[in-house]
Amino acid sequence: MKVGELAAATGLTVRTLHHWEERGLVVPSARTHSGHRVYDDGDVRRVYQVVALRELGLPLDAIGELLVSGAFGAVLAAHLEQVDTRLAALQSLRRTLAGVVERLRHTPDPAPSDVLRLMDEVSRVNETFAQYFTPEQVAELQERRTDGEATAAEWPGLIEAVRAEMDAGTDPSEPRVQALAARWAELLAAFHRGDPELGERLNRMRTENAAEVSAAGGPDQAMIDYIGRTGKVG
Template identity: 50%
Template structure:
């Protein structure tokens, strides 16, 4: 004879609460196939198998409504799992970014041995302001890759790169103002330094490079005003000098 489980027995065996099984019954997700004379729920083998399917899909993060549609054959499982996988990928990437940011804060704390509330308020403002712009152009996976690379290289490396940009941009501006020929060896050397610094950012990844170029093109005036360049004239000079290198 088929074994039947009372609601309390099934709840204990499955590690659930009776309330959860009652809810599954009310929404039509896992309904008992039989009842006692007094109306108490009795679950059979088919009910237990369906409960397993529900819990397995729930473990994947699918909502109850989607689970019901999948099990009833109304919606194929593959696209749902694909969307959920993509969502998980985004969450993983966001956590990678957060971890890298926390590592940066920890490194700063260990260097200064001190941090007060104004330090954290400044950090919050800096991170949120940058993120609002950057998120428009870079995917979560790209942001995670950039954050992890910065963490691996360390703050000293990031500081050196920033200093190199601060030194290179005025040299390029001087060449532009002097009307230098972009095809000369001196101009090509400036282009080589420029492209080398850019590669430190995108690491040869064409997706990162293209996202960077789009962000720069759309925010050129702000970048020049707030961060000191580059100007359209400088970019054109470097473009022509770099073309002459090839």
């Protein structure tokens, strides 16, 4: 596969794959006569290894050292364990929420014990956030959230404006949609500050938790696709 095909197949960006190549993590096995990168099956497996190890919270330097050993089975086992932990946390939270919702059918307010239990369950689920990012990236995101409150306040209005254009059937090439998309791209860039690794992780977290993001007022996949057709947002 060429780099664009690999990016499309994996959900990564071309920029991220180039970054990993620069770090020596995934170097394409060959190039065409015109200089285009070509990835074989082994390269694809290596991409998966990097993705899995990043989800486990390892920095790129540590990943490079581990990949030298070729311990692919160990990577798969660790990834499976992480996924099982995530699923268990979400299933536990769902059971708790379902129980509270059922009890609220008979009483107007939740019992203090229900509230405390929910807080505990939500805390456990929130811990999975760290599984998408390294500790350094979590700290950086927290700092950016604090420093960028004014910018973050723009998102609800921007999302509402984009949804209105989408619902109205406005073509993404229209100037007003192009302007909204340009601001969308600016806000994203201001948040991850051009870090392709961090941007990719944020996008993956949104994709894997699409229902929760949408329920909290964030963009759904239809909106992401719509804004992507403007050519302003990668």
